[in-house]
Amino acid sequence: MVTHPLDSLKVRMYLYGEGQANKRPRFIIAQEILKAEGYRAFLSGMTATCMRQSIFSSVRFATHDHIESQFQAWNAADSKCSTSSSTNLPQKLVSGGLAGALAGGVACPADVVLVRMQADGNLPAHLKRGYRNVLHGLYCIVTQEGLTSLFRGLGPLLTRACCSTAAQFTAYEVAKTCLVESLQMDVASVSTHMLASTGAAGVATLVCNPLDVVKARMMQTRQNGYRNSLHCFTTMIRTEGLGGLYKGLGPNFMRNCPQVVLMWVFYEQYAEAYKLGKRWYNGPPPAKPHAPS
Numbered sequence: 001m002v003t004h005p006l007d008s009l010k011v012r013m014y015l016y017g018e019g020q021a022n023k024r025p026r027f028i029i030a031q032e033i034l035k036a037e038g039y040r041a042f043l044s045g046m047t048a049t050c051m052r053q054s055i056f057s058s059v060r061f062a063t064h065d066h067i068e069s070q071f072q073a074w075n076a077a078d079s080k081c082s083t084s085s086s087t088n089l090p091q092k093l094v095s096g097g098l099a100g101a102l103a104g105g106v107a108c109p110a111d112v113v114l115v116r117m118q119a120d121g122n123l124p125a126h127l128k129r130g131y132r133n134v135l136h137g138l139y140c141i142v143t144q145e146g147l148t149s150l151f152r153g154l155g156p157l158l159t160r161a162c163c164s165t166a167a168q169f170t171a172y173e174v175a176k177t178c179l180v181e182s183l184q185m186d187v188a189s190v191s192t193h194m195l196a197s198t199g200a201a202g203v204a205t206l207v208c209n210p211l212d213v214v215k216a217r218m219m220q221t222r223q224n225g226y227r228n229s230l231h232c233f234t235t236m237i238r239t240e241g242l243g244g245l246y247k248g249l250g251p252n253f254m255r256n257c258p259q260v261v262l263m264w265v266f267y268e269q270y271a272e273a274y275k276l277g278k279r280w281y282n283g284p285p286p287a288k289p290h291a292p293s
Contacts, residue, residue, distance in 0.1 A: 100165025
């Protein structure tokens with residue numbers, strides 16, 4: 001919710017100058033939107049972003065932890081493996097990619113409504129959809145366009161969610177390990193988590209911005225729009241150049257950075273609290289019997 005206005009600005013910049021060469025968005029767009037539509041334009045889709053984030057984040061964290069724990073169990077059981085049961089880099093990427101793809105698919109309907117509500121201000125009056133909230137948006141899409149339209153842009157969404165989660169989760173774990181081992185920082189320190197998550201946000205933003213642009217354009221397009229994500233991608237390259245893939249990069253990072261930092265800091269605190277609570281609930285471990293003298 002805190003970063004939602006930047007998310008709305010990001011989507012507007014993704015759609016800016018669509019199909020037009022040498023037309024790059026600038027941050028002055030924010031001032032133009034404020035003058036033309038008021039501050040409420042930056043809050044469009046708030047209900048959709050709450051639904052989307054609650055579904056996407058919970059599913060990918062739960063799935064990622066489960067997949068990674070399976071890899072750790074396999075590593076521990078493998079006699080050829082080292083004494084450490086921690087996951088290696090390919091396993092981290094696979095865990096993040098699978099978790100992101102699953103979470104993205106589950107959250108796709110809310111994502112479609114979110115993008116459309118944020119992009120409504122870009123449309124002429126006769127094409128505005130006017131969704132009042134996420135539930136109204138879901139109802140309108142199903143009744144007017146059919147159930148399958150809830151999954152418009154699913155291809156680029158799954159690709160984006162897979163790459164984003166793999167890059168973000170892996171970059172965070174690698175950065176945290178480097179900070180602890182190289183700089184002797186405390187693994188449980190909030191400052192360690194903040195630095196590692198800032199790096200993870202930067203990596204994920206650079207990797208996923210082109211996929212974000214394609215996803216946003218596919219989700220807001222109507223039946224006569226792009227045929228598929230590949231057609232959208234090639235059309236953008238042809239008409240807008242490579243720079244079109246990185247429209248909205250600034251607000252995308254400005255939105256991702258605080259969101260990712262807060263997410264990982266809270267996650268680490270919750271994980272530590274869960275461990276403490278579990279130890280308290282289970283009680284102290286039984287004492288080892290003394291060896292006979």
